[in-house]
Amino acid sequence: MAVNAEAHGDGLPNERPDPITTLRGWRRFVEAVPPHFELLPEAEWAALSEAVRPAYNKARFDYHCGRVVLATPTIQEIEEQVGLSQLNHHDSIARRGLVVSGPPFTGKSTGLTQLGRAYELWVRQRYPSQDRIPVVYVSTPPQWSPRNLAAEVARFLGLSPINPRASFTNFVDAVGQALTEARCDLVLVDEIHNLYLPTAAGEYPSDQLKYLTERLPATFVYAGINLEQSGLFTGVRGTQTAGRFVFVNTGPIPYGPEWEGLVATLEAGLRLHCHEGGTLTGLDRYLHERTHGMIGNLSHLILAGALAAIDDGSEAITRQLLETIPLN
Template sequence: MTAPHDPLAPFADGPREPERHLTSLSGWRSFVDDQPVIPVMLSAAERAALSPAELIRYDEGRLDHHTWLLVVATSTVQHTVTCGRRLALLNRHAVSARRGLIVSGPAGTGKTTAITQLGRAHELIDRARHPGVSDRIPVVYITVPPAATARMVAVEFARFLGLPVRVRSNITDILETVCGVLTDARVGQVLVDELHNISLTTRSGAEVSDTLKYFSERIPATFVYAGINVERAGLFDGTRGEQIAGRFTLVPTAPLPYNTEWQGLVATLEDSLRLHDHKAGSLTALDRYLHDRTDGMIGSLSHLIRGAALDAILTGSEKITKSGLNAIPLDHSSESS
């Protein structure tokens, strides 16, 4: 559910700024708990009656609203959540050879959104099943650092949990501590993002893969990976790759084609706008242009529309037009396609 926000109420510490780092336990819990706040729109007469300070607060609330990424339940998100929930149930009583999920595709096609929404759904269900229990950690989310080593990945798990890691701590000690804490905390899902940073053709990459496999064998949870075109990067090659391929279901992501889903996505984003002079339907009338401009990339579409909305407030035009959209630079991939 969304909650209306008093347009003149001051923010406690400026606009909403909860802990947003998903790779920490507090940040993840903040993400799960977050409820979007929809600013109340004032009439022209009500805005005219505002003091300068009140008008600044009112506009700041709308600016803040448009900086937040609206999560839309695309077919990719829905499919990922369905597959992930199914695997979690199938793994519930498994003592070995638990199955996992890999979400793979080009950059900007919603992989991180899909797995984090899966994790959020799992945590909310776990909380509902165990009300009032505060010592559970249903979900862990980490990212694989560039040029990662096995120790670096183990430290990412420890950092998420807030466990102290000394310079002299060896990887065995870190692994044992992390596995012990997560087992006691009844973790159910482990989300590992940026999997493309692992290369099985290098020694360090192979060791990282072995470390993740060790975690999956020691921790009774469903492991969910996400990365850019990982199946093309040799993830399923060799003995290690065969083991991964034999245990993980692959969910591919891709740019959205121009179809009813794309049109519905544009309409949903337009409905979220809080602009005073924007004519309803004027953005959906540009859905073909938006598809051509973004090449069907969800991330690029969100960036484009939110950027144009911010400009509309900052310039006072209060509406999104094609010329305003043309003024928003996109990522190199979209601009060069």
């Protein structure tokens, strides 16, 4: 068996990984190797002692919890927009950006991070001898302002604290200089729907976001819930801001061949000793009804089922087991 995880003798990880909203955490995410695990032959598994079995099961827990990226058409569409960054290199005034919008659990954050990862790997391959920070990834907590957003970009870059009394324009100029020195091309902003909108139409944040995208030398990619309906991109000023962005919409996946293929991919990745192949594909309609076609719910349901099957010793995912797992 093999897993990509370092652990103490007690089975606990050596350290809690840094979040990907930090430079160290982001680089670790970009460089991560897909998890790999091979089941022991049945005779060896059955002969495992009680002292060794918990470590074997823990390794399978780690494998199943490894980030599995399903290549949905939406994620592929998002990744195809990477060319926007190259176009913006030749247009310093009307830079264009990308907005990924849709309901919860429809793959927005996954698409956003995969776009950033693919771009950074491309940059590393093209400029192997240059020390760059080609991608910045930040997530927006509730009630944030565009100034807080700029500060978070600065923190990701390791910029020294900026005078809190500095004007917004001076603050942004300092962050812009840091982005230039880091040779950053993409700024990924997740959960942008959490941005504080003091007015119904969101004019003030819209103005500041427009200023950010114009003054910071990078391509901005925003992801959030139903952003077309938010004050950031509606009203006179919001519409002007929206005009400089390409919108990619995520949503539930309809029942059909694409859904069946996703279920089959997840089932093929299971590492359970008694699970019969084809069980989940035979339940694909039930899984669609249960998850409402939401890819995030599907991944969670099957992952939770795998962990439960290891924990209770059944080593198989059944409809009966899935019924015990709550979903949002």
